[in-house]
Amino acid sequence: MQGSGQSDNSNAPNFSPKNFLVKHIKLLREGLGGNEIGKRAIELTQIVKKIEINESIYKNGITVDISVADSNKILDRLRINGTEKIALNIARNAEVKSEEFDLNLSIINIDSFSMPTPGIQTYVLRCVSDYIVENQSKVISEEFDDVSNKIKNIAISALNISEDDLEISPTSEQVKGIIPKMKPLSAINWLTRNITDSGTPYYFYQTSNGKVHLKSQIEMIGDEHSDKDYINSNHISMFTFTDKLQNTTAEFYEAEKFRIDKLNSKLNFSGFSNIANGVLGSKKYSVDIFEKSYLPAVTHNYSADNLKLLNPEKPFPNKYIEGKEFSGRNFYINLNSGAFDSGNNYHDIINSTIQQREQYLNGIDSHSQEIVIPGDFNIQVGKTIFLKILSNTFEDNDLGVNEDNSAEDRGASGAYMISSIVHTFTNQTFTTRVVCKKDSFIDNQDTPIEFFASDDDKRTKEGI
Numbered sequence: 001m002q003g004s005g006q007s008d009n010s011n012a013p014n015f016s017p018k019n020f021l022v023k024h025i026k027l028l029r030e031g032l033g034g035n036e037i038g039k040r041a042i043e044l045t046q047i048v049k050k051i052e053i054n055e056s057i058y059k060n061g062i063t064v065d066i067s068v069a070d071s072n073k074i075l076d077r078l079r080i081n082g083t084e085k086i087a088l089n090i091a092r093n094a095e096v097k098s099e100e101f102d103l104n105l106s107i108i109n110i111d112s113f114s115m116p117t118p119g120i121q122t123y124v125l126r127c128v129s130d131y132i133v134e135n136q137s138k139v140i141s142e143e144f145d146d147v148s149n150k151i152k153n154i155a156i157s158a159l160n161i162s163e164d165d166l167e168i169s170p171t172s173e174q175v176k177g178i179i180p181k182m183k184p185l186s187a188i189n190w191l192t193r194n195i196t197d198s199g200t201p202y203y204f205y206q207t208s209n210g211k212v213h214l215k216s217q218i219e220m221i222g223d224e225h226s227d228k229d230y231i232n233s234n235h236i237s238m239f240t241f242t243d244k245l246q247n248t249t250a251e252f253y254e255a256e257k258f259r260i261d262k263l264n265s266k267l268n269f270s271g272f273s274n275i276a277n278g279v280l281g282s283k284k285y286s287v288d289i290f291e292k293s294y295l296p297a298v299t300h301n302y303s304a305d306n307l308k309l310l311n312p313e314k315p316f317p318n319k320y321i322e323g324k325e326f327s328g329r330n331f332y333i334n335l336n337s338g339a340f341d342s343g344n345n346y347h348d349i350i351n352s353t354i355q356q357r358e359q360y361l362n363g364i365d366s367h368s369q370e371i372v373i374p375g376d377f378n379i380q381v382g383k384t385i386f387l388k389i390l391s392n393t394f395e396d397n398d399l400g401v402n403e404d405n406s407a408e409d410r411g412a413s414g415a416y417m418i419s420s421i422v423h424t425f426t427n428q429t430f431t432t433r434v435v436c437k438k439d440s441f442i443d444n445q446d447t448p449i450e451f452f453a454s455d456d457d458k459r460t461k462e463g464i
Helices: 130-136 147-158 184-192 217-221 245-257 271-276 354-366
Strands: 020-028 041-043 048-056 063-070 085-091 100-117 120-129 143-146 166-168 174-178 200-206 212-216 224-231 262-267 281-288 298-301 329-335 367-374 384-388 414-426 430-438
Touching: 020 048, 048 200, 063 085, 085 120, 100 130, 120 130, 130 147, 130 184, 143 147, 147 166, 147 184, 147 212, 184 200, 200 217, 200 354, 212 217, 217 354, 217 414, 245 367, 271 354, 281 354, 298 354, 329 354, 354 367, 354 430, 384 430
Parallel strands: 166 212, 224 384, 281 329
Antiparallel strands: 020 041, 020 085, 048 063, 048 414, 063 120, 085 100, 100 120, 143 174, 200 212, 262 367, 281 298, 367 430, 384 414, 414 430
């Protein structure tokens, strides 16, 4: 697999965002040719047929699936056994470093073996970042008093992640405690689940550029990938007869970059789920085991005034929650006020924020979209994008003033937070599949179209 529509010449134009160049896919193994790992490598580029790079805010590291069609019996001749490493470099062209995936990976599994024809073996090399493998062989138990600093220390000392590859956001909460015996990544997840930033949860994850992040949801909401809209239109008016032809290649490239090639959505609209998950309201019960006393129960209800949302309006009508108390979820907290002479223990910090944290954590699932766009090296999970979804109708001047009269699907359009990405490289093309979510809408859900709003249930245009 060499790439599509691109040569080694760095001056060659990129005619499409779907173009890419494979610089190398190297198999590294201890003792290969009598050398230490990395001193000698087998180049796999010619036998690789497909590469998928997966990243998600819900996973601690990226995964890479490399599909191989092997006619040289590499598995047998080199005794490949799932302990090897892969050096992978894919770029837009030969020189531009800003659009490149340069990854050092460990093979953790060889899967999906078959022989479709005599002499051809196909299989998938499932790879992860080296620190995922490092995590499996270690157990730690340490004290802490600064959560973000402790997470950073674990990442560097226990997982051997380079400090240059870490982007750790500071936390305002101070808490004392001791990590029980855990694997390093389990300890990081244990620490992460109780800290908040203005009530929003933190996520520990890796992106396809190799960077490892600790980032809060409120930071993600404010971190825009681009200020341009992604549009589901196959008809792009690129230029008129007065435009100079020399600029059209760059303009077409930019327009194609923000075009949605495919859209698929589970929608996930569910007032029922929002009740069950505690988005609309919850109750918290706390007990102090040191004082042997129960604290008063705390009721938490949905209030948009206290939430940082992606879009201006709530994901449900006001009338749905007006005058109601939703306690669809209960939380139980064990406190120990005598754990330390001064400072909070592990459970104290979550006691005052757990209800709002879970509201944010589950509220972001109010609406989801899955889109496929031309390949983008720079798009990342944990960022915000803007979708402009065109409906199957167009503006009609004959419709009433209060009727839905827009070429845009206002319910599906808006700002979304990217939760997962799959970059797919084949012999023909480079595409990026994006799953994004939002917790709110552009338009007020209490303002329906005229058909629902009118007293006599008559529509404003005959035949509709």
